[in-house]
Amino acid sequence: PSLMLECRDDYSPYDLPVDVDFLCAGIDTHDKCLFVDVVGFSKDGREHWGVEYFVAPYDLQSPSGIRDFLDMLATKAYARVDGVELKIALSFIDSGGHRTNEVYIMSARSSRMMAIKGFASTIDKQDPLIRKLTKVAINGKAKGKTNLLVLGVNAGKDALLDMEIRTVTGDRCLHYWPGGGYDKEYFEGLLSEKKVCGKWVAPLRGQTPNEPLDCRIYAMAAAEYYLTRIIPRGLDPEYRKRNMSKKASKKSGKEQEQVVIEEQKTYTVEKRVEEAPKVPKPTDNSASKYEQF
Secondary structure (H helix, E strand, C coil), X not given: CHHHHHCCCCCCCCCECCCCCEEEEXXXXXXXXXXXXXXXXXXXXXXXXXXXXXXXXXXXXXXXXXXXXXXXXXXXXXXXCCCCEEEEEEEEEECCXXXXXXXXXXXXXXCCEEEEEEECCCCXXXXXXXXXXXXXXXXXXXXXXXXXXXXEHHHHHHHHHHHHHHHHCCCCCEECXXXXXXXXXXXXXXXXXXXXXXXXXXXXXCCCCCHHHHHHHHHHHHHHHXXXXXXXXXXXXXXXXXXXXXXXXXXXXXXXXXXXXXXXXXXXXXXXXXXXXXXXXXXXXXXXXXXXX
């Protein structure tokens, strides 16, 4: 944890680096609260920026349960240093064991939220992070269904471990900032599970909680799903609009450069000729001399 603390950078949720291309969130559900990790990702998903990690209690007496908070989270806006506004593109929320039906309802209501369930692969069979997409019933009624994505969480833990090793050895691919909940307790939870003889071992009950690790794996899975299943199909209009404006600005910049180049060419070839002082041509009187004879 101390090495990860030393790797924190100078930014905040409202002046994120320009390399942050989109945001995803991993959400772990408990009986009385939600653990949330909002993470920024590079365009290829290989570099991460922690935006904020927090615990959100919710009113158990409210008929809407966790839905009010999740609605708020879906509309919350962050920003990059260049002024570009970013919202959470996709959230993966754990449905296993806590508030399952409410999670299913939110997944059915929102295109930016998906119910997930973690699955730990055996040593002899390594499942991919995005393992299986199924349909589940809401309230036990067959007519009401939503998507449930099963994750191969061990694949995510292996990938995260590799990124952690690279980060502390100088190849920075994981970024955090001093605030936002990324303190010593967070990193202890992020590193709470150990890989022993090829198998991931979780801490015993009452020891270091592993919610930071679970949330980060869910956010990584959301980013992978977003990059491979949503962007290629053009299903996110905000992302498409933002990137179209980038292309338009690049195109206008190139056009302006071309105009300047053309003006320079015109000046060097034509203007200089026009502006050069005119020297009178010498008159040749030889013909008139010959006419005299």
